[in-house]
Amino acid sequence: MAELKIELKNCYLELDGDGIVELHILPNCTVETEEIDEIFETIHSEISSARGLLVTAGKEASLSQEAREKVSAGNVTNQIVADAIVVEHYQHHMTANFFVRYNKPQRPTQIFKTEKEAREWLREKIQN
Numbered sequence: 001m002a003e004l005k006i007e008l009k010n011c012y013l014e015l016d017g018d019g020i021v022e023l024h025i026l027p028n029c030t031v032e033t034e035e036i037d038e039i040f041e042t043i044h045s046e047i048s049s050a051r052g053l054l055v056t057a058g059k060e061a062s063l064s065q066e067a068r069e070k071v072s073a074g075n076v077t078n079q080i081v082a083d084a085i086v087v088e089h090y091q092h093h094m095t096a097n098f099f100v101r102y103n104k105p106q107r108p109t110q111i112f113k114t115e116k117e118a119r120e121w122l123r124e125k126i127q128n
Contacts, residue, residue: 003015003016003017004046004047006042006046006047008035008038008039008042009029009035009038010025010026010029010030010031010035010061011023011024011025011026011029011031011035011039012024012026013039013042013043013047015047018119018123019051019052019123019126020051020052020053020054020119020122020123020126021043021047021052021053021054021080022054022055022056023039023053023054023055023056024055024056024057024058025055025056025057025058025061025062025063026058026061027058027059027060027061028058028059028060028061029058029061029062030061030062030063030064031061031062031063031064031067032064032066032067033064033066033067033070035067036063036067036070036071037070043079043080044079048079051079051080051081051082051126052080052081052082052083052084052122052123052125052126053080053082053083053084053122054083054084054086054115054118054119054122055083055084055085055086056086056088056115057089059089060091062095063099068099071105072099072104072105072106073106080107081107081108081125081126082107082108082109082110082121082122082125082126083105083107083108083109083110084109084110084111084112084118084119084121084122085099085109085110085111085112085118086111086112086113086114086115086118087111087112087113088113096111108125
């Protein structure tokens with residue numbers, strides 16, 4: 001059960017107490033640059049204990065190219081030490097691979113098939 005859930009326009013954030021905040025992008029939504037700013041401002045002000053970011057997405061959800069570039073630049077927050085992306089759909093797998101290879105995120109970023117694997121990896125990164 002989540003300790004805290006914050007709903008935004010195209011996504012929601014959940015904190016479950018282990019220092020990992022989940023960013024879930026809603027189905028059929030595209031997150032733009034402005035919402036990236038809102039997401040990280042919310043993490044900074046409302047979820048100060050967050051250290052790892054777990055990204056999940058509903059079917060047909062995505063980030064705009066500008067939003068991907070902003071996230072990968074690494075200057076949106078120094079609070080988050082690593083990102084884990086969980087992919088369940090083929091489209092998300094292709095997009096996540098492209099993001100990691102082309103945008104080259106400044107934080108450690110890995111792609112996972114299950115949330116369990118992603119959380120385990122994030123816990124290791126948080127403790128280091």
